Amino acid sequence: MHVLQLSWEFPPHLVGGMGRHVAELAPALAAAGLRVSVVTPQLRGGPDAEQLAPGLNIYRIPMEYAPGADYPHYVALCNRELERAALSLQGSLGRFDLIHTHDWLTAQSAARLKHLWQTPLIATVHATERGRGRGILHGRAAQQINDQEWLLTYEAWRIIVCSQFMLGEVTDSFHTPSDKIDVVPNGITLIPDPFAASSDEERRTFRRRFLPDDAYLVFYVGRIVAEKGLQVLIEAWPQIMAGANAHLIIAGTGGYREILQAQAEAAGLQDVIHFAGFMSDEERDKIYRVADVAVFPSLYEPFGIVALEASAAGCPLVVSDAGGLAEVVRHGETGMIAAAGDPFALAAAVLDCLHEPEQAQMRAAAAFAEVQRAYTWDIIAASTIQIYARVLAEWQAGNWGK
DSSP states (O other), rough: OOEEEEEEEEEBOOOOOHHHHHHHHHHHHTTTTEEEEEEEEESSOOEEEEEETTTTTEEEEEEOOOOOOHHHHHHHHHHHHHHHHHHHHHHHOOOOOOEEEEEEHHHHHHHHHHHHOOOOEEOOOOOOHHHHHTTOOOSSSHHHHHHHHHHHHOSSSSSEEHHHHHHHHHHHHHHOOOEEEOOOOOOBOOOOTTTTTHHHHHHHHTTTSSSSSTTTOOOEEEEEGGGGOHHHHHHHHHHHHHOEEEEEEEOOOOOTHHHHHHHHHHHHHHTTTEEEOOOOOOHHOOOOOOOOEEEEESOOSSSSHHHHHHHHOOOOOOOOOOHHHHOOOBTTBBEEEEEOOHHHHHHHHHHHHOOOOOHHHHHHHHHHHHHHHOOBBHHHHHHHHHHHHHHHHHHHSSSSOO
């Protein structure tokens, strides 16, 4: 089976969870015996074409356009280039059996290729514009994005979402029949402990880069945007400080950083809340292993792959009950859950982890076992291949495209 994957993001161009998802899923599909060709815009370097593994080829398509104020129009122009590149690839590689596209950013090229080739289209919806706006479409661009999301759900033979929460969001937002949707969670790659060969003193030395020995380390990593709820965590911080000498490290980039820094400074918290900026995966994984707790206080979260990252590193976890996070974490068993937007509940959950470290570590161990059981990429790839096989069998049994 030869599958064309269309994705706006692929390393080295990564913005959020979608790019990481495609970067991990494609090799897992190839390892399972599929032939996978990924077509993606060349927005942040990388070779034009490369083979990452047997059966897995990446094609980064150069773009002549620069993003402007009208972002949906820029995306539409880029989709024309992706379409042309895919048409050329099919001419040299032979027919694709399926098209699998990710989110609205490649919806236009995916839909056109579906009709040009009369080839079944599968779409993964990672998030929605209405969800990011917490139920509201803010302006013309948001409405255009929403329209593309509807187009994608309409044109797709089947839709994949990462959580029951997202299934409900897609059915509510686009009136998509629920029996057209498959729930397949995101996955995580288990990595070795970067401190496995290190002494306790080496761990402490690394930790001292961020805070003194007598302080607790609380960690957040991810995009710095309003929907991630960091403003709630900063609002909760004085309550946390009243119960524990704790420092917060916020890693990541995003347009909301200056607002959050001003909020922390206005509350006199600039000495205990540290904005670390971009952080490499290697350093992130080290901090997970020396942190006392990782906190993800999202207001909107389709899935919450960061919760899996923390669990895979054995780090105690506090999350909000927004969206898919409450499906990934079981309160009191694999982590602590606080009501989204509630600084008092969030502070109480963090303090519970800091004051009861043995129980926090027991929850972390249970979360790690859960990751191994249900969230590795070979498991996710197997579920995806079942969907591919179903769609291909249904297409072969019908008349369309013959």
